[in-house]
Amino acid sequence: MQNDIQEILISEEEIQQRIRELGAQLSKEYAGRTPLVICVLKGAFIFMADLVKVITVPVEMDFMAVSSYGGTTKSSGVVKIIKDLDTSVEGRDVLIVEDIIDSGLTLSYLIDMLQGRNAASVKVVTLFDKPSGRAVNLEAEYTGFVIPDAFLVGYGLDYAELYRNLPYVGVLKPEIYSK
Numbered sequence: 001m002q003n004d005i006q007e008i009l010i011s012e013e014e015i016q017q018r019i020r021e022l023g024a025q026l027s028k029e030y031a032g033r034t035p036l037v038i039c040v041l042k043g044a045f046i047f048m049a050d051l052v053k054v055i056t057v058p059v060e061m062d063f064m065a066v067s068s069y070g071g072t073t074k075s076s077g078v079v080k081i082i083k084d085l086d087t088s089v090e091g092r093d094v095l096i097v098e099d100i101i102d103s104g105l106t107l108s109y110l111i112d113m114l115q116g117r118n119a120a121s122v123k124v125v126t127l128f129d130k131p132s133g134r135a136v137n138l139e140a141e142y143t144g145f146v147i148p149d150a151f152l153v154g155y156g157l158d159y160a161e162l163y164r165n166l167p168y169v170g171v172l173k174p175e176i177y178s179k
Ligand SMILES: O=P(O)(O)OC[C@H]1O[C@H](OP(=O)(O)OP(=O)(O)O)[C@H](O)[C@@H]1O
Pocket: 040, 041, 042, 043, 044, 066, 067, 068, 069, 070, 075, 098, 099, 100, 101, 102, 103, 104, 105, 106, 107, 158
């Protein structure tokens, strides 16, 4: 698996350090409240698990599964809901946890949906932001790292469902996805 990586872009230590900083910021933002923290599966599951451990306010958690990339490196533009929330978001302070914002299509769809369900507030924390990929104008309130225009894998990010379990984020060798 490591042999398929061209370059490690962000190390495990750098990721964990940045998550501790995000946790501290979010604990301040939500002081005195109990946000509903929503993990966007599958990509965000590792970030979600590490992030909630460094948030010091009480949180409720729920999970949604959506997919728009399938086995490719380009968004299909169609966001498919594979699993919806179990919890009502009405009147709740919702924090969406994403691994990456690329085209922005996944998040713009989710934000509209949660606002349509009358959440009291909807904010986004993303570990990675790739502004060069944007198809819609959208920014997260909290961002871990701004990353360059390359297809990345690791720390939750997959290519064709592989590489999510790498503890760092790296650039995949182009010959892997041009096979
Ligand atoms: O900004 P966008 O261009 O919409 O891309 C970002 C989304 O794409 C990835 O999910 P994917 O659809 O690959 O599903 P996965 O999380 O199961 O890998 C990623 O986890 C984000 O949710």
